[in-house]
Amino acid sequence: MxxxxxxxxxxxxxxxxxxxxxxxxxxxxxxxxxxxxxxxxxxxxxxxxxRVQPFTVEVITDAANFNHFNTQYPEEDGMVVFFHLLAPRTALLADFQKLLDARHAGRPGRPKHEDWSDLQxxxxxxxxxxxxxxxxxxxxxxxxxxxxxxxxxxxxxxxxxxxxxxxxxxxxxxxxxxxxxxxxxxxxxxxxxxxxxxxxxxxxxxxxxxxxx
Incomplete structure (x- = not known):
């Protein structure tokens, strides 16, 4: 089809x-x-x-950008994180994995917001x-x-x-x-x-x- x-x-x-x-x-x-x-x-x-594909990671560049993400999205849909770029890469990856393990539901099946179009x-x-x-x-x-x-x-x-x-x-x-x-x-x-x-x-x-x- x-x-x-x-x-x-x-x-x-x-x-x-x-x-x-x-x-x-x-x-x-x-x-x-x-x-x-x-x-x-x-x-x-x-x-x-x-259908609009949702982003996975967004770099926050200013206070307005931060306020947008911090207020427009419920906690279960995302989180605001600061990465210390002077830390070792392996440590950052390990800590990020810990965040995912703690915060990401990881449920199998179709995602909650599969269709992001206006007319779904x-x-x-x-x-x-x-x-x-x-x-x-x-x-x-x-x-x-x-x-x-x-x-x-x-x-x-x-x-x-x-x-x-x-x-x-x-x-x-x-x-x-x-x-x-x-x-x-x-x-x-x-x-x-x-x-x-x-x-x-x-x-x-x-x-x-x-x-x-």
């Missing part, structure tokens, strides 16, 4: 959403670009989506899966509205893996039932994703996750 695919999913979900349900925050950010093509939408919003995602999206449910939703609600769900499943070529292991996988009624169940599941997922972008959450897995930005 291309890097832009995840943002195209966000864009498509917003286009499928009910703008009257958008939160004030979503309206403020996306309202002026709601009718643009994806290329125009991306051109306007790219600076807000770009709540998690890494599964673009392939999201694209599938978007296609099913569009076919059901817009492109082929009124068709039975099993027919939507055929048109969208949904996965029929649930048929594997069945006694009679060629049974037509059973095949249509599985298609309908799969499309229904995709529709439910699509509606959750759409409700999510209406309040600024992407990709939403439920209706409880708060907007991260």
């Amino acid at each position: 291309e890097p832009l695919d995840e943002y195209r999913c966000w864009y498509d979900l917003l286009r499928l959403s009910d703008r009257t349900r958008w939160s004030e925050k979503v309206e403020r950010v996306f309202g002026d670009v709601a009718e643009l093509s994806f290329s125009g939408w991306w051109r306007e919003l790219k600076p807000l989506f770009e 995602m709540v998690r890494k999206p599964d673009v392939r899966a999201i694209r599938k449910v978007i296609n099913v939703y569009k076919a059901s609600v817009i492109e082929h509205k009124g068709l039975p769900q099993w027919r939507i499943g055929e048109l969208c070529k949904v996965n029929l893996s649930r048929l594997k292991g069945q006694d009679d996988p060629d049974d037509e009624r059973h095949r249509k039932r599985i298609l309908s169940i799969t499309v229904s599941s995709h529709m439910k997922r699509a509606k959750t994703l759409i409700r999510g972008v209406e309040r600024g959450v992407f990709p939403a897995k439920d209706d409880e996750t708060p907007c991260p930005w």
Whole structure:
């Protein structure tokens, strides 16, 4: 998948959403670009989506710089340290290691502030899966509205893996039932994703996750 695919999913979900349900925050950010093509939408919003890599070490050069770091960041996110540069390098490295051992949580897993962009995602999206449910939703609600769900499943070529292991996988009624169940599941997922972008959450897995930005 291309890097832009995840943002195209966000864009498509917003286009499928009910703008009257958008939160004030979503309206403020996306309202002026709601009718643009994806290329125009991306051109306007790219600076807000770009992920900024956090610094690891910053040299403090003056009192204002010190006050900034000493007041703007909570203690658990960083600390202000003075290194005596006349001390031996080995001693400095050893003492710095002791500071890390004492102050750095060292917890495994993803960092607390992985995404430093203005418009953050709540998690890494599964673009392939999201694209599938978007296609099913569009076919059901817009492109082929009124068709039975099993027919939507055929048109969208949904996965029929649930048929594997069945006694009679060629049974037509059973095949249509599985298609309908799969499309229904995709529709439910699509509606959750759409409700999510209406309040600024992407990709939403439920209706409880708060907007991260």
